[in-house]
Amino acid sequence: MTSSPRPLLGVWTMAAMAQGRFCLLTVFLICILLLARRQAEVISFSKSLRTTRTLSSVPMVEASLDDTGNATLGFEKIYALSLPSRHDRRDGIVLQAAFTGLTIDFADGLDGDSMSEKSVPKTEQNVAAIGGGELGAWRGHANIWREIVQRNLGSAFIMEDDSDWDLRIKRQFRDLALATRALVQPRVVAPGQDEGDELAFDRLPATKPPRHSPYGDDWDIIWAGHCGQVFVEESERPKKRVIQLGDETVPQKKWLSKPFYDPITLKEKYPNHTRAYHHSEGAVCTLGYAVSQRGARKLLNELALRTPVLPCDFLVRVFCEGSQGLGPGTCITTQPPLINSHWPRGPLQDQSNIRLEESGFREKAETRITRWSARINAGVLLGGKGPVDGWPDEV
Template sequence: MHHSLFSKPLALIWAAIIIACGIILFRRDLFVASDAAHRYVASITKAPAAPFPQAAPSLVSLDTIQNRTLGFEKIFVVSLPSRTDRRDGMVLQAGLSDMAIEFIDGLQNSQISEPSIPKADDGSFLQDQGLGAWRAHMNAIQEVVRRNLSTAFIMEDDGDWDIRFKGQLQHVAQATRALVQPLASDSTSYADATFPRRPHGHAPVPDIMFDSLPETLPPQHSPYGDGWDVLWIGHCGQSFPKDDNQVLSRGRVIQNNDSTVPKKQHLESPFNQPFTLSDDYPDHTRAVHHSQQGICSAGYGVTQSGARQLLLELGLKEVTQPFDLLLRRFCDGTAGRGKHTCITTQPSLINVHRPRGHLASESDIGNAAEGFRAVGETKMIRISTRLNAAALLYGEEPKDQYPDE
């Protein structure tokens, strides 16, 4: 009697162990495809060697850019709730890139109360569908301030990036530090003689070469450096600061032989001419510099200080242009927006993805186009995450859109 009472619970224990093992094996198999994608990207994305000794890993180390928020506190994606197709695509991309994102709802014009829109002296304000996009971006920026985030990255839901995105960002962070951090040898000086205030005159400013970056003081707040307001890395075009602009610093970091940059024949600059990066530099060159004449707001980082300034300058002053052109004014220091520090990179690290399908579905702002796109595309992104989603999921070789010939 005693023996039979003992064996029954023992059998139940063994049954529970077997079931638990089965669940563990099932969950492991469930994530094999995703893990394989992450391993593949890691195998071809090596962390860049720092040009000077780095401190132990910390919250401001270059290593933190490999985390799920790219070294920022949060990643926000502006997206209309009705565009479930774009949200599906963005969630898939983020998963394949091991990124954690949070959606900020996009808005239609009809959802915005007219009295809440800052107007010009004559009562005019932005009238087209860009008004909803402006308010959605402002809501994302407002959230950065409300949560008191030290930094955040804000994207639009049709963006795409290279599968080597995190490695690219580490390079950008090294370059940004060279532009905005004080020199280690003299904490009152910078590698860029025109930063933080540009002297009068048009004396040439030598390029700062990525392969021989100067040693700077380590940042205290962000792996991208401490002295910036906006890190505008997703755009449709940028210009190097012009000689006749007496506000913007002119330093630029030049990285030669960047294998993630397509050859010049594949680069485009439809809105910014002359296209100095293509005209004056060799193939596979990346530049990091202060922003001028930026257009399109595909992706940008903000600091807490920068977000507060954006709320003032873009949220509380007249809204007579789309958000990206207001951001341009903010960065260029024009139209009474004051001086701010906006760093950018050419070519853009995030570009608009055009999916396969009817062209009328591509934009919620511009005029609907007619026709059908048979093959999806993302311009100037060599190994596109979106275009290689199936390859990454199923362990196939990703395709380079712009292989060297």
């Protein structure tokens, strides 16, 4: 009598069912893992969008005020915009940086006439409003904004290659940081109703410590070098200002002059050696300005990708003021400027890469309203002597 195959068939059936359940379980687990991985990627991407830095990708417990005394004045980079052919200006910048303990990288400027016409945003009439040297200057600044964004720099300071500054620049920028914090950082205690528009530099209100920059966490531009600024008076923009009395780096009032504004409120209403810090208004010339990561993104979007209808300094000005469909940006400045143009001895036509129509010869080198000029004092210091005051007090 032969045995029945049913028990063996049952075993095979149970094994097949077990294997099927195992396969289903495996597929289920794989699906769960794939979904979890996908969800993690979504969360990670969302988190990266939320945490992409505006001033720094590596948050600190507190940004130290002492960083203003480092080789980049508390910014991540200092750039000097310079045509490669202007060896004379590059030599001067390097010498000034050496005497003041700064590290400066050169960013190559451009000749506007050599730019590709297709690379310049145009109007409906297929024209750009500026050309030549002005166009090259605009693109040169835009290239630095792009680099700040591309390299994800927390901030950078941009200067032009004819810039000069005081030998005491690090102390000046420390004061600038203190004043800027007072203007942009949240207060520890809310301001009183009778505070007014002026804050005394020696009695600044307590603010929450900044996490990203020694200058504060809520700014786009710090316009330290210019040809003129005015106090915000008429517009709806913030009118708060910080007044610093007794700043020995500021010349006497008789020496204060600006080619674009007269009378000068700082000169008419305040005592000698007064410095003011305030929101930017009416700025002319981009001799030296800091840009945060947030600010660089805004400038790249609003000024580099649109038709340049004005020279670069005026475009930055209208961005700061929030006019002509641009901005508004959070822009802080100081009067008198901390960065000024140096005019060397030599033919006047050599002193500008944009306006070449000047004629004549300058007999004596000069830097406007900069008392201990780093450029002018280079030879003095090399000779082992103390600094010379270019704008001494007169009784």
